[in-house]
Amino acid sequence: MKNREIRLNRSKQKSTREPEMITRSWMDDTHQAVRLDITGGMTISHAAEQLAELMEAFATARTIHCDLSGVTEIDAAGLQLLCSSHRTAGKEGKEFILHGIEREPLHTTIIRAGCAGKSRCNPHEKNPCILVGGMN
Numbered sequence: 001m002k003n004r005e006i007r008l009n010r011s012k013q014k015s016t017r018e019p020e021m022i023t024r025s026w027m028d029d030t031h032q033a034v035r036l037d038i039t040g041g042m043t044i045s046h047a048a049e050q051l052a053e054l055m056e057a058f059a060t061a062r063t064i065h066c067d068l069s070g071v072t073e074i075d076a077a078g079l080q081l082l083c084s085s086h087r088t089a090g091k092e093g094k095e096f097i098l099h100g101i102e103r104e105p106l107h108t109t110i111i112r113a114g115c116a117g118k119s120r121c122n123p124h125e126k127n128p129c130i131l132v133g134g135m136n
């Protein structure tokens with residue numbers, strides 16, 4: 001599978017922001033690790049397309065690296081996609097690794113969502129919360 005870009009901006013309104021996009025690339029020759037670079041917004045407007053891309057990544061790779069350094073906005077739907085991906089990785093014995101989570105606007109959104117200071121979303125789960133530094 002070749003690298004590909006998926007443009008997610010379906011709005012007809014003019015915007016000064018970068019278009020929402022996911023770029024997928026394989027990190028090794030065995031196709032066991034994939035990197036998803038997300039730019040633009042991780043919001044409810046783009047959740048369905050981003051979910052489809054994450055699901056495809058989980059179906060084809062053992063390790064998913066998700067680079068969020070190009071994300072310009074995120075809402076509860078975007079946070080949910082990240083949490084759900086982390087839980088899926090744990091259930092499927094895969095790795096889901098976030099890059100760029102510590103920068104704005106992600107950091108502020110995590111705090112406002114009430115995730116900061118929690119070590120686990122569910123006290124019965126063994127994996128620490130990926131939004132506050134946990135990885136599987």
